[in-house]
Amino acid sequence: MLVLLSSPASPFGRKVKIAASVLGLLDDIKVENTSTTNPEDSLRRQNPLGKIPALILDDGATLYDSRVIIEYLDHLAGGNRIFPEGxxxxxxxxxxxxxxxxxxxxxxxxxxxxxxxxxxxxxxxxxxxxxxxxxxxxxxxxxxxxxxxxxxxxxxxxxxxxxxxxxxxxxxxxxxxxxxxxxxxxxxxxxxxxxxxxxxxxxxxxxxxxxxxxx
Structure with a gap:
């Protein structure tokens, strides 16, 4: 299962959640709250920039930022779902x-x-x-x-x-x-x-x- 590292107040994390819902993928993603200010949080290992959102893939690789994550989710959903053509x-x-x-x-x-x-x-x-x-x-x-x-x-x-x-x-x-x-x-x-x-x-x-x- 994909894992989304985010925070309830993050507008960029919210963007990913909404995109995932529109694409019918939200149930395939586990959302984990994370702390950007805590140096002990695993986020800094998964994203060297220490920023959210970050998406952990099934193979352990991590995607960031929200723009990249959303394009990846659109790709999983078949492409050109929330990215218009032309x-x-x-x-x-x-x-x-x-x-x-x-x-x-x-x-x-x-x-x-x-x-x-x-x-x-x-x-x-x-x-x-x-x-x-x-x-x-x-x-x-x-x-x-x-x-x-x-x-x-x-x-x-x-x-x-x-x-x-x-x-x-x-x-x-x-x-x-x-x-x-x-x-x-x-x-x-x-x-x-x-x-x-x-x-x-x-x-x-x-x-x-x-x-x-x-x-």
């Missing part, structure tokens, strides 16, 4: 890149508050990361993804976008919603249509109540 593939990959960047920028903002003493924090750095998220949200609000009526409507790009918005809800109180009504309607539709998205949703926890996942 030109549409590149739009989906671009959306995944933008959404992954949003998640990275959000995590870096949280790290600035969590790991750096207040007197050494850099407001300009936090603003720089926040502006990445704001620009991406504007693009998505201006041209939101097509409505999702069933899990099969998702592709690699929209899965990533959903997880990015979910992370903003988790760590930033969903403040983005006030300026993005169209995008809010889209993500609310995803939650209703995709059971695994609702199942993997955590209550809002702004800043630091559980250890922050590393990608």
């Amino acid at each position: 030109e549409a593939r590149f739009a989906a990959l671009r959306n995944q890149a933008m959404a992954d960047g949003m998640m990275d920028a959000g995590i870096l903002q949280v790290y600035e508050k969590r790991f750096r003493p207040a007197e050494y924090r850099f407001p300009d750095w936090q603003a720089y990361q926040a502006q990445k998220v704001e620009r991406a949200l504007k693009v998505l609000e201006d041209t939101p993804p097509a409505p999702v009526g069933a899990p099969a409507d998702l592709d690699v790009g929209t899965i990533a976008i959903a997880c990015a918005l979910g992370y903003l809800d988790l760590r930033f109180n969903g403040d983005w919603r006030a300026s993005c009504p169209r995008l809010t309607g889209w993500i609310d539709g995803v939650e209703q249509a995709v059971p695994i998205f609702a199942k993997t949703r955590l209550p809002a926890q702004p800043v630091a109540e559980i250890p922050e996942p590393l990608r």
Whole structure:
């Protein structure tokens, strides 16, 4: 059985879980919570970068990061299931890149508050990361993804976008919603249509109540 090393709060781990569910593979994967901050955790042996998610294969080899894992799962499911064919593939990959960047920028903002003493924090750095998220949200609000009526409507790009918005809800109180009504309607539709998205949703926890996942 495949083993996914992750954390409930990891947006990248959530991305893999949703992809696995859409592909019908979730029951073939054992999910194990792991600690990115514990040097004794086996994660650092399985992924030298010490990041999650990581997928341990039947032969003991490990795949990382989320983009590689998702492509591998799509391959197991027969290929081109959540990766569109033709030109549409590149739009989906671009959306995944933008959404992954949003998640990275959000995590870096949280790290600035969590790991750096207040007197050494850099407001300009936090603003720089926040502006990445704001620009991406504007693009998505201006041209939101097509409505999702069933899990099969998702592709690699929209899965990533959903997880990015979910992370903003988790760590930033969903403040983005006030300026993005169209995008809010889209993500609310995803939650209703995709059971695994609702199942993997955590209550809002702004800043630091559980250890922050590393990608």
